[in-house]
Amino acid sequence: MTALAFPRTDAPRRTSDDERARILQNPGFGSSFTDHMAVARWTSESGWGGDGIVPFGPLTLSPASAVLHYAQEVFEGLKAFRHADGSIWSFRPEKNAERLQRSARRLALPELDTESFLASVRELVAADVDWVPDPAGEQSLYLRPFMYASEEFLGVRAALTVDYCVIASPAGSYFPRGVQPLVVWVTDTYARAGAGGTGAAKCGGNYASSLVGKQEAAEHGADEVMFLDSSTHTAIEELSGMNVFAVTDDGRLLTPRLTGSILEGVTRASILRLATDRGLEPVEERLELARVLEDVRAGRIREMFACGTAAVITPIGEFRTKDGTWTVGDGGSGEHTMALRELLTGIQYGRVEDRHGWLTRLV
Template identity: 55%
Template sequence: MSALDISVTPNEDPTPDARVAEILADPGFGVSFTDHMVTVEWTPEQGWHDARVTAYGPISLDPATAVLHYAQEIFEGMKAYRHEDGSIWSFRPDANGERLRRSARRLALPELPVEDFLATITALVEVDQRWVPDAAGEKSLYLRPFMFASEAFLGVRPSKHVTFMVIASPAGAYFARGVKPVSIMVSEDYTRAAVGGLGAAKTGGNYASSLAPQSEAIARGFDQVVFLDAIERRYVEELGGMNLYFVHDDGTIVTPELTGTILEGVTRASIIDLAGTLGHKVEERRVTIDEWRDGVTSGRITEVFACGTAAVVTPVGVLSSRAGEVDSSHDGEAGPVTLAIRQALVDLQYGRAEDTFGWMHRLV
């Protein structure tokens, strides 16, 4: 039971129904936002307080606000799904809440109790439920909870005022081309995170550091970039925002183990369990870039795919590096294991399959 007393002040100028329908017909990703947002404040004296749902709009920040100078910030990404009966559900939101707490500890931010996290998500979806699209085309309502240092001061110490917010954006399929293999460039000049750093925290700095190599990859005609470990520059870690899986010819699926430098993806963890029910043995271990290249060349690795909340599951095709290129796609298409795992996951999320894991959480 949440200890937050969340007040609701309805938006006095909500988006007209016709405009909402127009947006939901072709929502894109992260470009349109719902009518409301959640805000909760924290101070050492009062703890979490002043929880409120208000009209979505700009927020005012002092030029000295700590987050602008010292990047003390974390966030989460999750979705709300409309089922056939009109009910609205989220997928493992407790896992997102727990990860937010882990990220908070690493960034010296206050930990928001998971029950309070769930209460804020529910409050926003309840008031903005008309923004949750039907399931056609794998549409959903993307939820973005985030927390930042909001004290106005200049000095390297944890902020004594912290703000937690939740905003929401209707979303279509992440990749406009559909479930097609993406091309990957190996980042050989940049690394994402080092042991003891922020790699396991979901913080904006990790994504900011990926933008230069990602831009380089796009300029060279690739869709994504993959990072190697910061010490030996040979172990595969993750893409700019997705975890990786390698399907072997004996049906075994391998994913890079968590070493403190890889984000503990909720989708990643779910696929490990889900793949087992589909008859696959899953191994978490270190994978070198040479094993990836040689495995594809020899046929030992038959499929490669990536996963994340936004993209769900996407096949990987071309891998390019200074050593050359290999292609793990099936004549430019996704492989059967990738498609089976993806279908099993989305069927569960949209209520088309029995939730034997107890992962779905009803919001409305």
């Protein structure tokens, strides 16, 4: 198919310069939105069309829309970074496009080709370029592409009409406390996803299933929840929205092997590539919780951290379970953790040479 172009219809009323400046001083995360959004529609008869950049605003959604009843939707998350020269770049956006395609395939949704995905992101950022923050404090413009079954019907089958949108939100730190070591609660009550399910897809149902685990974590004074495999509840999988890594005393960088129930994070894949730049040996394997906690206690695991597009790299300082508490290293931010974070963000913001060709210029 020919890639979509996303022609622009300018918003008749834009956010004032003063109001936008006020928002960008302290954007938080996911609470303010730009003036435009990208849209497109797929139908089983005509394929993709109806593409454009239009004013941001409410969606027209029938109470009988399939997504409300059968949760047929997928989404992505990526960022636009302003460099010191004013140019704006994205980090490996083609990987987000490819993951959206895999997620759509798993949820029986139509796949949007990579060039159309990139065009939707590029044209939205161009329309709302003034919303991309200066890089002070690692601020960025968070982009949320999503696709949902909009057909008006009640019945268990794949929808014949599907809408695609991209919205944008200026973003600061994902966690209110900034880059501080997390306290993580390990739940053996709830699982995020099971074998053969949708764990490897980025769909809302996976995140909905994690919320009760996050509530349980909060009840135990923790910032985040760690989920174990659904069949044995013995192997580490991931947090509610982040992959997990551990740094050992002999220079290995451990992360759970992808099993079909763990999201294949873009940040995760990038860290595995960057590990060798730090002299670390990346290892993907089954991580048994009991062994990890034993190695934490004995000092064989020196550092642990979580990662994702929103949170970037965030250290883990402590684990809590119903059986006790384990402090990782000295409970602070590990040397390798913060060095990897500095390297990754340095590439994203153009402060470090992009030796892997990961950056795509948007504006």
